[in-house]
Amino acid sequence: MQPRSIAKRRAVDAADVLPDDLLHEIFARVAPGLLDLIRCAGTCARWFRLITGPAFLRRVGISPENTRHRFSFLFGAFFGPEAIPVHLNAPRKRISDSPPRFFRLRAQQTGGERLTFTSFIHNNNGTFNYAKPLVSHRGLLLMRRRMPHDLEKIHLAVCHPLLGARSTRLLPPPPQDLGTMGVWYDMTGYALVTAADHRAAGDLDHRRQPLFQVLFTTICFQKKRVYAFSYSSATNSWSAPIKCSQTFGLTRSGPLAGVVSGSIVHWLYTNNINFYTLNIFADATHVSLTEIPIELKSGLPPFPCIVGEGKLSFVYTSTDNVLELWTKREQDNDHSAEGKEGWVQSELMPLEVKGIEILSFAERSCVILMMQKECPTIFSLDLVTKKIQPVIRENRNLAMFYSYNGDEMWRCKNHVLYEIDWPSYLFHLSAGS
Template identity: 70%
Template sequence: MAKSKRRAVDAAGVLSDDLMREIFARVAWGVLDLVRCAGTCTRWFRLISCPAFLRRVGISSENACHRSSFLLGAFYIPEATPIKIPKLGKRRKSHLPPRFFKLSTEQTRGERLTFTKFIPNKNGIFNYARPLAAHRGLLLVERLTHDWQKLHLAVCHPLIGERSTRLLAPPPQDLDPINVGYYMTGYAIVTASNHVQPTFQVHFTIECYDDKLVYVFSYSSAMDSWSAPIKCFQTFGLTRCGPRAGMVNSDIVHWLYRGNTNFCTLNISADATHVSLTKIPIQVKRGLSPPFPCILGEGKLSFVNVRDKDILELWTKREQDNDHSWEGKEGWVHSELMPLEVKGIEILYFAESSCVIFMLQKECPSIFALNLVSKKMEHVIEEDGNMSMFYSYVGYEKWRDQSHVLYELDWPSYLFHLSARSHEVQ
């Protein structure tokens, strides 16, 4: 620790806890600065990570179901990706890296930050990068380069900085959809549940045009290698729908698929050794959006479904056994959430830390947040300049951009990766 920082910490040590809380609450720092201050010393972490303090400064909601995590915001791409990615020149300037939008159900004002506030974009390695998925503080991004045939991925912990970035070697297979006939349909990042070591697995799924089957590719950070692709015969005749980022629950990744009459989930274990298919008793109806996956209570896989006449309903699986059998409605708990006061909505995100879904009203663009526990709904972003983060422009045409990844801070993961980084520095 630098001498000036050590003197500041020593001086703060003579102040009482109440006074330190008042200072943290009143100084015009952002959420990111508070989080980084929490990693400075044990005392500051205890004061800042206190749920009551986080609720006071509007970071954590009143009835957050997980005290160890809270919502920070969303990563997104600032504009449409060009058709042709230019090669990096000798100067390799930073150009159009992802951006970050601070988002909270307690505050209606957001702040857009550059990606370089988290991770330096040295040599332009994150130019045009697309955020794909996040889990327990780790962020998975796709690095777009002029080499379209290879998949270039990176994993980082945005709050730790440059040392947390790992550039993954491309899978040995060429994945260019035009020349090879593969199309990427989903992705996920799975972290160690016990935080014993900073390891992770990356999964992505592709659909082959020839045999119409889904293949799963898996990367292990411990082995620093890709496993052989798994052929999923269970998905024959099914169509992937819902979020491309898989829902991670109890070291299992779930992707939603649609059949002729019902929806189902493709389930992949973290080590990619077990694949199964689970049907869910939600019928496919023309003109209605697919159900949105979420995790409620004690890690129970659930779905929020928009029924006819804009009525929201919640389906929760009784037993999280992930078997492939058809259980029918008796294996699920079904309840009606509420009739929506707003019409024509699209579910954007699910924040596991606070059990909140974020919804976009399409006709008069604005963002609503619905707490699945308290059933409370409120405006988060009104129709103003902030809504531009959800749209991209191709020429004069405005279209909905799907490349947004909700980012939630997980205290245990943050402290563990921070500690691991400190050992590396020493």
């Protein structure tokens, strides 16, 4: 073992003395396998500096135009395979290895270029077979595991896909028997909150915050009330459910994945006239409801997102077919202002062709994905620079977002955008997850 260790050390020393320009040439040849390049960046401080430099990122085509986004970029999306029905009385057999798959979104594609479909989730001997990706946040990925012989409970897992098996945390099911509560066992909303979110919110005791928290909501049809549950990675346990009585008479609208602003998660609700945000703290200790004080004349629901320094915002299609961005000025609970006070409106882009639908939002990159149905193409729109560009053009790749039935087309809701977030990656790498 000693000669091998010496040889390894000599190889490291040889790489260390190479000049920056030569290392850049080597890294540029690694770039087509972007995962390998990202893992190289986590090797040492020098390699991280060379790989994350704006000039090099632009060279390999993964740097946004806006340098403010230097530390995050949209990489691709996870999507879950269709589950194979399993009879409860059937003998247990090991099913095929089928974790959530991944495809990379490329900002600029040539005519002959195709997206790559693969998976880099460590499956832990079948742990994530037919698992459903739910939401990603700051490099972490929340999935719902498929447990055919335990359907009455919710089985969740959180991992950092870039770090492999050591980052996997299997969450215990919520201790409450949802059946006896009269609660639908499925989730009506979910979110991930990290220690970095608490830091961004100015929490002075952020070191005491858990590495991550999982928040989900479910509904009790008998009492017409929403319940929220919170999991803490620090205690590996769930909180007691909190009743969200504010949602009585309202219907959930918009994405199932809530948007995170600091340590608060926001979901969209409506009474078919006005829209509201249900706001729940990450530890499920406080809940509030806020009416969105902007005129939504087109009748279309606004799409919630976060821009700037954690400011709650909405992307909205007006009656004039103009895509607008509404941003809240202050992140406080003072709603005494009337009308549109406290909100800023800006025009993102005029819609040259009607029929654009917003699909997803990448919060760290401030990018939304949208589809124009009349000429099926998926575009990305930077909410800060207002730059728009196609990311998927081929019909076979569009099927990852849409399913077809004759002339009908409906959205496939099982894809989850995944961003490379350098600070999160290095933090979990150094913390050993």
